[in-house]
Amino acid sequence: MSKSTHQMVQMDRRQALKVAGAGVLAMGFATAAHATPEDAAMAISKLGGSAKADSAKITIDLPEIAENGATVPVNVTVDSPMTAADHVKHIHVFAEGNPSPEVISFNLTPSTGKADVGTRMRLGKTQNVVVAAVMSDGSVHVNKKEVKVTIGGCGG
Amino acid sequence: MANQPRVKLPKTAKSGELVQVKTLASHDMETGNRKDKEGKAIPRLILKKFSCTLGGAEIFGADMHPAVSANPYITFYIKAEKSGSYVFTWTDDNGEVTTVSQDMAVS
Numbered sequence: 001m002s003k004s005t006h007q008m009v010q011m012d013r014r015q016a017l018k019v020a021g022a023g024v025l026a027m028g029f030a031t032a033a034h035a036t037p038e039d040a041a042m043a044i045s046k047l048g049g050s051a052k053a054d055s056a057k058i059t060i061d062l063p064e065i066a067e068n069g070a071t072v073p074v075n076v077t078v079d080s081p082m083t084a085a086d087h088v089k090h091i092h093v094f095a096e097g098n099p100s101p102e103v104i105s106f107n108l109t110p111s112t113g114k115a116d117v118g119t120r121m122r123l124g125k126t127q128n129v130v131v132a133a134v135m136s137d138g139s140v141h142v143n144k145k146e147v148k149v150t151i152g153g154c155g156g
Numbered sequence: 157m158a159n160q161p162r163v164k165l166p167k168t169a170k171s172g173e174l175v176q177v178k179t180l181a182s183h184d185m186e187t188g189n190r191k192d193k194e195g196k197a198i199p200r201l202i203l204k205k206f207s208c209t210l211g212g213a214e215i216f217g218a219d220m221h222p223a224v225s226a227n228p229y230i231t232f233y234i235k236a237e238k239s240g241s242y243v244f245t246w247t248d249d250n251g252e253v254t255t256v257s258q259d260m261a262v263s
Contacts, residue, residue, distance in 0.1 A: 071225040082235075098223050099189055106232070107217040111210075113174045113235025119218075120225040122187075 037128065040094040040101040044132050047092065047140050051132065055141035060131050061118075062145050069123040069149040078115035078133045078141070082108075088115040090134040097127030124152045161256050163244050168261045169236035177208065177216075178231045181246050181254070187222035203228055205247040210240050236262045 044051055061075035080088045087110050093103040106117045115133070123129075130144040161181035169175050181203060188200025200222060207217040216232050234242075243257045 075231075095223055099187075100221065100223070102221040103223040104221060105219040107214070107219070108232075109215055111213075111215040111235055111237065112233060114233035116176075116231075116233050117218075118229075118231040120229050122223045122225055 037096045040096045040128075040130050043094060043101050044092075044130065044140070044142060047090075047132055047134055051140040051142045053142050055133075055143050057141050058131055058133055058143035060129065060143060060145045062129060062147050065148045065150065066123060067150045069125070069152045071120045072123050072147060072149070073118065073120050074129065075116070075118035076106075076131050076133075080115050080135070082110055082113055082115060084110045085136070087112075087136045088133050089136055090132075091115065091117055092132045092134070093119075093121070094130040094132070095121065095123055095127060096130060098122070098124045101130075103129075123147060123149045125149055161244070161246060161254060163256050163258055165242060165258050165260055167259070168263065171236060171262050173236045174233050175236055175260075176231060176233055178229070179206070179244060180227060180229050181206075182227055183246075183248070185220075185222065185224055185226045185228065189222070201249050203246045203248050205245075206230060207245050208232075208234070209243045209245075210238060215242075236260065238262055 057079045059077045063072065066072040074093065076091055078088045078091060080086065082088065088108050091106040091108065094101045095103050103121050104119055108115060126148045128144045128146050130142065133141045159182040161179060164178040166175050183203050185203065186198055186201045190198045192198055202220060202222055204220050206220065208215050215234050218230055220228060239260065239262045241257045241259050243255060246254045
């Protein structure tokens with residue numbers, strides 16, 4: 001008898017969790033269907049330091065027109081000697097117009113030798129891709145580039 | 157992971173040489189934004205962490221988000237300093253780890 005009441009309580013708790021989870025999801029969808037340039041700027045401001053915009057240290061290699069938004073190649077190089085005293089610690093890639101701005105964060109060390117990284121990403125629509133590089137002295141460099149996307153790659 | 161990830165790392169390198177590493181993992185990178193035919197949300201399942209280590213020390217790593225394409229492709233450089241077994245690991249949302257190791261001789 002006591003066992004069955006215990007099971008009931010467990011069931012209720014599970015259901016309650018499910019309902020709560022669904023509520024959180026719905027809220028997330030309603031408020032943040034797409035990120036905005038402000039969201040990306042917020043994420044960058046959280047990296048600390050005063051971000052230097054349009055930094056010549058960062059080269060972003062992206063196609064001007066991406067026919068398929070599901071796989072857009074991106075390559076980032078940061079001008080740095082990559083020594084123990086002066087190296088790039090992180091390279092963050094943000095997409096201003098995706099459901100959430102974060103794409104990928106690369107973590108580099110002096111053993112990386114060269115700040116030259118590449119990947120393939122999804123882009124939902126034509127937008128700016130923003131790259132932020134965090135240096136070992138804490139300074140942040142930012143640069144961005146626009147990509148025209150013919151077919152979005154975030155699924156429907 | 158269905159198939160083992162592929163790693164392209166030279167077998168030999170000169171000391172101090174900068175070598176490019178290319179990695180390709182096989183994964184759907186389900187974003188969590190998509191819905192199935194019945195309109196139910198497909199739960200998110202992505203590879204969220206990648207790392208390259210030598211003797212336990214991390215040389216390079218990456219934190220991935222759903223905006224990384226299916227079958228994540230990552231390229232980077234490493235400075236050839238020590239011979240040894242370079243270990244590449246991918247970790248998914250459920251904590252499942254896939255590991256590939258490859259030797260490089262540095263002369």
